Amino acid sequence: MFCFQCEQTAGCTGCTGKSGVCGKKESTARLQDQLTGALIGLARATDGNTPSASTHRIMIEGLFATLTNVSFDDEAIEKLISRVHQEKDALIPKCGSCGSPCSRNDDYDCDMLWNAQEDIRSLKSLILFGLRGMAAYAYHAMVLGYQDTQVNEFFYKGLFAVGYDYTMEELLPFVMETGQINLKCMELLDTANTKTYGTPSPKTVSLTMEKGPFIVISGHDLHDLALLLEQTKDTGIQIYTHGEMLPAHAYPKLNAYPHLKGHFGTAWQNQQKEFADIPAPVLFTTNCLMPPKESYQDRVFTTAEVAYPGMAHIDEAGGTKDFSPVIKKALELGGYDKAVTIPGINGGTQVTTGFGHDTVLAAADTVINAVNSGDLKHIFLVGGCDGAKPGRNYYTDFVKQTPADSLILTLACGKFRFNDLDLGTLGGLPRILDMGQCNDAFSAIKVAVALANAFSCDVNELPLTLVLSWYEQKAVCILLTLLSLGIKNIYLGPTLPAFISPNVLEYLVANFNIHPTGDAGEDLKEILGK
Ligand code: FSO
Ligand code: SF4
Numbered sequence: 001m002f003c004f005q006c007e008q009t010a011g012c013t014g015c016t017g018k019s020g021v022c023g024k025k026e027s028t029a030r031l032q033d034q035l036t037g038a039l040i041g042l043a044r045a046t047d048g049n050t051p052s053a054s055t056h057r058i059m060i061e062g063l064f065a066t067l068t069n070v071s072f073d074d075e076a077i078e079k080l081i082s083r084v085h086q087e088k089d090a091l092i093p094k095c096g097s098c099g100s101p102c103s104r105n106d107d108y109d110c111d112m113l114w115n116a117q118e119d120i121r122s123l124k125s126l127i128l129f130g131l132r133g134m135a136a137y138a139y140h141a142m143v144l145g146y147q148d149t150q151v152n153e154f155f156y157k158g159l160f161a162v163g164y165d166y167t168m169e170e171l172l173p174f175v176m177e178t179g180q181i182n183l184k185c186m187e188l189l190d191t192a193n194t195k196t197y198g199t200p201s202p203k204t205v206s207l208t209m210e211k212g213p214f215i216v217i218s219g220h221d222l223h224d225l226a227l228l229l230e231q232t233k234d235t236g237i238q239i240y241t242h243g244e245m246l247p248a249h250a251y252p253k254l255n256a257y258p259h260l261k262g263h264f265g266t267a268w269q270n271q272q273k274e275f276a277d278i279p280a281p282v283l284f285t286t287n288c289l290m291p292p293k294e295s296y297q298d299r300v301f302t303t304a305e306v307a308y309p310g311m312a313h314i315d316e317a318g319g320t321k322d323f324s325p326v327i328k329k330a331l332e333l334g335g336y337d338k339a340v341t342i343p344g345i346n347g348g349t350q351v352t353t354g355f356g357h358d359t360v361l362a363a364a365d366t367v368i369n370a371v372n373s374g375d376l377k378h379i380f381l382v383g384g385c386d387g388a389k390p391g392r393n394y395y396t397d398f399v400k401q402t403p404a405d406s407l408i409l410t411l412a413c414g415k416f417r418f419n420d421l422d423l424g425t426l427g428g429l430p431r432i433l434d435m436g437q438c439n440d441a442f443s444a445i446k447v448a449v450a451l452a453n454a455f456s457c458d459v460n461e462l463p464l465t466l467v468l469s470w471y472e473q474k475a476v477c478i479l480l481t482l483l484s485l486g487i488k489n490i491y492l493g494p495t496l497p498a499f500i501s502p503n504v505l506e507y508l509v510a511n512f513n514i515h516p517t518g519d520a521g522e523d524l525k526e527i528l529g530k
Pocket of ligand 2: 003004005006007008009010014015019020021022023024068069
């Protein structure tokens, strides 16, 4: 196998051998390559043929299933591959019968990508991994009934480029276009979430689990959470969010359910420890699933593209999902017999969320006045993924050292390293403002652009620095979005992606002044010019 798509890749170069660091088996990696190759074949087949709604769906689902920590299930991936082939046959019904095989719609062999010249491989990886991340966002919007033609069409265009013999100069515009289209995709998901569940508003969320049966729900899919809340009302079961589901508490139509009680645990990489002895089932709606330990295997349920061999999977049927196996398990296990508080990493017992673009922009005058009066000297966006590798305490150290006259915007699961810290307030706003899930990078961009307009300057001239942590492919598409907007001076860590070749890195540093993270204190001094 060969896979180097995430930050924890073996030896910072690539997972090879029998399994990856994430627990993905060689056979699964091979099938995910085949699935990717089949999707490139499907993209090729759209040349001169119009993809239908079902073509878009299999494209999005197929890409989503190759994301880190989503599908470990060979059978599920094999099914996806045959669906892609069926879709291609439906798109080009006469292709097999014309008698002169031209191979123009054939599946692509991903080994050609992994063995390509390193700069070509690097740029194509940026496009492919960016598309995978974007597909996850497109999926969440799609299940809420929201799609965008430009976003859908770009999946084919981008994958076609991955399978085509382009030069470095020809590939670079595709890399930037992946970022531009991902901005549209994040906007689409923002619209889907807010139109369906209301505009998020600040919410303090307890880390205490109350007595009685409960279900923990992890991942990013608000639609799954809404279905679960509806099916558990009046059952006596309480619902606790986990990981990237925390921001769900801020949506009025979700927090209207009184049994959406609180939040459980920290970021994804701690799940094997945190889930070991909870008396409740856990439902995974998206990444980041880790191979479940035997101690809690029978309590893990997956849905959508998330799959693990032998784990119970809740399928969609007739436009809905039946979560009764999860409900039954929660009632069987019964929950805690008294309230239990599982504090955050820094000992806090509650966290806040819900500072999306509308909330922050409503406070724009406060922020602008504070900048003008000198009370607010700097805004940091400290956001992105958490992960298991050492070195990620950088982000905690960084946040702890930020001066009292600065604000910290945050998003995604990296925030669990510091979101239970009480850093006080500035101008009536908490100093740590959680904007939401990783896709809520859209909110951060909206706020940055609005501030730049208010100060009549370029975003790069604002007293704003992005300090990002990456782990998986959603972080790749977000990074490409930021670069496509011309945002410079990003601090990126904890290590640089293995798929960035030295020449591509040189290009990124020369054009965007990307800094690899170093020592938190030194980086902070550099940013603040001290
Ligand atoms: Fe995985 Fe975390 Fe949200 Fe990343 S739960 S690691 S950018 O934040 O993506 O999915
Ligand atoms: Fe390795 Fe990451 Fe690929 Fe898993 S997803 S096989 S850890 S590079």
